[in-house]
Amino acid sequence: MxxxxxxxxxxxxxxxxxxxxxxxxxxxxxxxxxxxxxEILERNKGHEGLVLLGIPTRGVGLAQRIAARIADTEGxxxxxxxxxxxxxxxxxxxxxxxxxxxxxxxxxxxxxKTVVLVDDVLYSGRTVRAALDALADLGRxxxxxxxxxxxxxxxxxxxxxxxxxxxxxxxxxxxxMVRLEETDGLDVVRIADRADTPDAEGAR
Amino acid sequence: MRKHLLSADDLxxxxxxxxxxxxxxxxxxxxxxxxxxxxxxxxxxxxxxFEDSTRTRSSFExxxxxxxxxxxxxxxxxxxxxxxxxxxxxxxxxGSMGVDALVMRHGASGSAQQVSQWVDAVVINAGxxxxxxxxxxxxxAYTLMRRFGTGxxxxxxxGRHVVIVGDLTHSRVFRSNVVTLTRLGAxxxxxxxxxLMPSGVDAWSREAGFxxxxxxxxxxxSADAVMMLRVQRERMSGGFFPTSREYTVGYGLTRxxxxxxxxxxxxCHPGPMNRGLEIAADAADAAQSAVLEQVSAGxxxxxxxLYHLLAGEGVA
Amino acid sequence: xTHGTVLIQGASLLGERTADVLVVDGVVAEIxxxxxxxxxxxxxxxxxxxxxxxxxLHTHLREPGREDAETVLTGxxxxxxxxxxxxxxxxxxxxVTDTAEAAERVHDLGRAAGLVDVQPVGAVTKGLAGEELxxxxxxxxxxxxxxxxxxxxxxxxxxxxMRRALEYVKAFGGVVSQHAQEPTLAGPTACCHxxxxxxxxxxxxxxxxxxxxxxxxxxxxxxHTGSRVHVxxxxxxxxxxxxxxxxxxxxxxxxxxxxxxxxxxxxxxxxDLLTGYDPTYKVNPPLRPAEDVEALRExxxxxxxxxxxxxxAPHARHDKEHAFVDAAxxxxxxxxxxxxxxxxxxxTGRMGWADVARVMSTxxxxxxxxxxxxxxxxxxxxxxxxxxxxxxxxxxDRDASVSLSRNNPWHGRSLTARVRATLLRGxxxxxxxxxxxxxxxxxxxxx
Numbered sequence: 001m002x003x004x005x006x007x008x009x010x011x012x013x014x015x016x017x018x019x020x021x022x023x024x025x026x027x028x029x030x031x032x033x034x035x036x037x038x039e040i041l042e043r044n045k046g047h048e049g050l051v052l053l054g055i056p057t058r059g060v061g062l063a064q065r066i067a068a069r070i071a072d073t074e075g076x077x078x079x080x081x082x083x084x085x086x087x088x089x090x091x092x093x094x095x096x097x098x099x100x101x102x103x104x105x106x107x108x109x110x111x112x113k114t115v116v117l118v119d120d121v122l123y124s125g126r127t128v129r130a131a132l133d134a135l136a137d138l139g140r141x142x143x144x145x146x147x148x149x150x151x152x153x154x155x156x157x158x159x160x161x162x163x164x165x166x167x168x169x170x171x172x173x174x175x176x177m178v179r180l181e182e183t184d185g186l187d188v189v190r191i192a193d194r195a196d197t198p199d200a201e202g203a204r
Numbered sequence: 205m206r207k208h209l210l211s212a213d214d215l216x217x218x219x220x221x222x223x224x225x226x227x228x229x230x231x232x233x234x235x236x237x238x239x240x241x242x243x244x245x246x247x248x249x250x251x252x253x254f255e256d257s258t259r260t261r262s263s264f265e266x267x268x269x270x271x272x273x274x275x276x277x278x279x280x281x282x283x284x285x286x287x288x289x290x291x292x293x294x295x296x297x298x299g300s301m302g303v304d305a306l307v308m309r310h311g312a313s314g315s316a317q318q319v320s321q322w323v324d325a326v327v328i329n330a331g332x333x334x335x336x337x338x339x340x341x342x343x344x345a346y347t348l349m350r351r352f353g354t355g356x357x358x359x360x361x362x363g364r365h366v367v368i369v370g371d372l373t374h375s376r377v378f379r380s381n382v383v384t385l386t387r388l389g390a391x392x393x394x395x396x397x398x399x400l401m402p403s404g405v406d407a408w409s410r411e412a413g414f415x416x417x418x419x420x421x422x423x424x425x426s427a428d429a430v431m432m433l434r435v436q437r438e439r440m441s442g443g444f445f446p447t448s449r450e451y452t453v454g455y456g457l458t459r460x461x462x463x464x465x466x467x468x469x470x471x472c473h474p475g476p477m478n479r480g481l482e483i484a485a486d487a488a489d490a491a492q493s494a495v496l497e498q499v500s501a502g503x504x505x506x507x508x509x510l511y512h513l514l515a516g517e518g519v520a
Numbered sequence: 521x522t523h524g525t526v527l528i529q530g531a532s533l534l535g536e537r538t539a540d541v542l543v544v545d546g547v548v549a550e551i552x553x554x555x556x557x558x559x560x561x562x563x564x565x566x567x568x569x570x571x572x573x574x575x576x577l578h579t580h581l582r583e584p585g586r587e588d589a590e591t592v593l594t595g596x597x598x599x600x601x602x603x604x605x606x607x608x609x610x611x612x613x614x615x616v617t618d619t620a621e622a623a624e625r626v627h628d629l630g631r632a633a634g635l636v637d638v639q640p641v642g643a644v645t646k647g648l649a650g651e652e653l654x655x656x657x658x659x660x661x662x663x664x665x666x667x668x669x670x671x672x673x674x675x676x677x678x679x680x681x682m683r684r685a686l687e688y689v690k691a692f693g694g695v696v697s698q699h700a701q702e703p704t705l706a707g708p709t710a711c712c713h714x715x716x717x718x719x720x721x722x723x724x725x726x727x728x729x730x731x732x733x734x735x736x737x738x739x740x741x742x743x744h745t746g747s748r749v750h751v752x753x754x755x756x757x758x759x760x761x762x763x764x765x766x767x768x769x770x771x772x773x774x775x776x777x778x779x780x781x782x783x784x785x786x787x788x789x790x791x792d793l794l795t796g797y798d799p800t801y802k803v804n805p806p807l808r809p810a811e812d813v814e815a816l817r818e819x820x821x822x823x824x825x826x827x828x829x830x831x832x833a834p835h836a837r838h839d840k841e842h843a844f845v846d847a848a849x850x851x852x853x854x855x856x857x858x859x860x861x862x863x864x865x866x867x868t869g870r871m872g873w874a875d876v877a878r879v880m881s882t883x884x885x886x887x888x889x890x891x892x893x894x895x896x897x898x899x900x901x902x903x904x905x906x907x908x909x910x911x912x913x914x915x916x917d918r919d920a921s922v923s924l925s926r927n928n929p930w931h932g933r934s935l936t937a938r939v940r941a942t943l944l945r946g947x948x949x950x951x952x953x954x955x956x957x958x959x960x961x962x963x964x965x966x967x
Contacts, residue, residue: 084229086243087241087242087243087271087511088241088242088243092243092515092516093515093516094516095516096516097205097511097512097513097514097515097516098516099222099225099226099229099512100226100229101229102229103229103232133242136238137236137238137240137241138236138238139237290838290839290841290842291841291842291843291846292838292841292842293838293841310843311843312842312843312844312845312846313721313722313723313797313843313844313845314721314722314723314797314843314844315797315843315844317796317797318797318798318843318844332722333722333723333843333845334722334723335721335722335723336722373719376722379720379722402718402719402720403714403715403716403718403719403725403727404714404715404716404717404718404719404720405716405719407716408716408719408720
């Protein structure tokens, strides 16, 4: 699968392997997602009422993988969709306008459901805040939970993830880069000094 | 994308595709219960309409409000010249109120371009005299691309034959559309009696790559889309055509001509329609008529324009 | 200003021969190598060209009525700086110059300013309405001695009225200067040459034929009435063709005459400048395409067009800061006319300085019947003189203008040649390129 440029215009470019050191490889990612899938089912006491919403770009692929694992375990396809937060960001004024990505709510909607938001990296918490706002305009879930592949700390808002693939202590001067098969052609999470990496990566 | 949207020529094909991708997302918002996005919270958009236009003004107003911008309408009938105040003084006064965008409609060609040189705000041309109406061209192209696509996805205008018929001399819709449509790969033919062709159209069409014709019946069978323009009855007194009856016979989309069009050929009209003059009721109300889709597309496209020109405004 | 003695040293007369020129009491006293008399003001004219003082057939001074745009005094200053010693002030003031009293008022304001001879143009019809003849005879008999009549700004569109005006002015050797614009083909909103650009810009078209049909009609009326018609601001190749034919006929017949003027802007600026909708370039008749500009240059060089006339049209800033179709017509011209003619006609080798003297002084003075202007550079002639530096290029700065207005289309352009000195009947009005301010000039320099 060819590498594609993500919404942030990040420089995935021609080199699939980003700089820095590997924190999670493909097998680590797979294991983490399997664990998260089980945690979600456990916490929800089954698959009833679950809706998975990935936050574009990479949260969408992660949500689909989690849904696939749930289907393996439960034999049921839980609804999966995407929730774009571009238009809800609190820093719109500080960047050139970006086009929104699709928001795709599954046919059953979210009213009264348990919505699990899925994203790749949890950092400042601002994306999650925006996602909660976006969600409120779409309906009224019974509960909202948060699943992330990596929690790198440095929260700026009172936000906590319910399900975490890996807690990754990092410095603000570092970048955490998640690469996924669906969007980038390979599965890996790496960490590197900001100076060594292309611009506008892992900002959240 | 440039700071202002003054002419269809300000947008590259890439810009148009970017605007349309966003417009498609905005279009989905129209179907939600809560039709509100916070993207332009705290931004002020003034709809400065020197000329009456319920349709365009309310479309921009809804677009601004659904993006949470503070949207204010200012209407000034007649030219500022007749009131003794210069246009520059008028817009400087309004611009000084801390406005982020001026959506401007004015009866004089080029006025939006002039105003953009005088104020700091982003200027969006909502129709300047007989010059341009770029957001109308965007919504027309967007409407056609939705028609040519499947399952809500946008199709392509590449190689499609779009026929624009009517009072071209006085039409800003035509002037913007010919730019946007050709830029997106469509083959455009404009049809009008010689008296309603813009002056110098031969040289212009050669350079800009569109075709002209006086004969609607010759052009119609190969049309992939038809765009009918409003013809003002007052043009008769200017000697542009003898009677409305004669105009309809030559250039109206009559029931007979509707039969020549394929059932999938969209019929557009920027409105307001003169039923019975340039478009028969059968054509206006036909299943293939895109008139109402144009209106809903108008809001989505204008949301997209406001968002892209305003959201990151001030960023180098 | 005192009528003293001035010695111009080393000037090139009409660019043809170098001599010193001694001016005594407003008259050319000696040409050759005269000694400087005691007390004479010596003007070093080494490398400069001496011309007869320029005469403008077409100036708008805006007084009375729009003194915020220009006055007779400030317009006279602009004229002097531009090398002029006489200007014809158009009648479309408020009130209109359509009576003897109004004409005398303008004439007297000009004499009071004392920088150039301001010669009023009388209206052809009352209030420029195009219906009834104004008091042409009384204006002719007045102290102002009006000889040129024009409804400029408007066309005398009614053929019957035009015919009567042409007939009537024969009694006192008058001439009708026609603003040729058939109003049914180019109405009041027409503001862009009709062609591809007007079509693209969506601006009301002003087709060349609207001028040409009036010029064609008027030359036939002049022939029919045995009178004199003058075509103001000719702007198209079609007009040139009609003029060429008409002049050949008039010469054959010997009983009637047609003359014509072209503006500096129609010799250089073209329609494409309107692309940015800048009202600075809005003028009537409109700027034309390059083919017309070329035809006008050729016609000026070969004498088909007799004269260059500025159509200097000052406007207050707020009258230009409207949407293009709503803004006022007109542009400044007095201070830059010579530079434009030098750039377009002399530098290109189409004309010599003697030709410049012909089209900017001699012929305009003859057309207007100004006997004291446009005279040869000869002993005994009135010392209305202009000294030009032919080689220096000047970048025009609108803020350096002495006009009250700033609607200057030449701003930022480089023009060849600049006026170094102007003498009105021997009295310097401009020296070293700057106005000579006299002690009795209490109004000061305009901001």
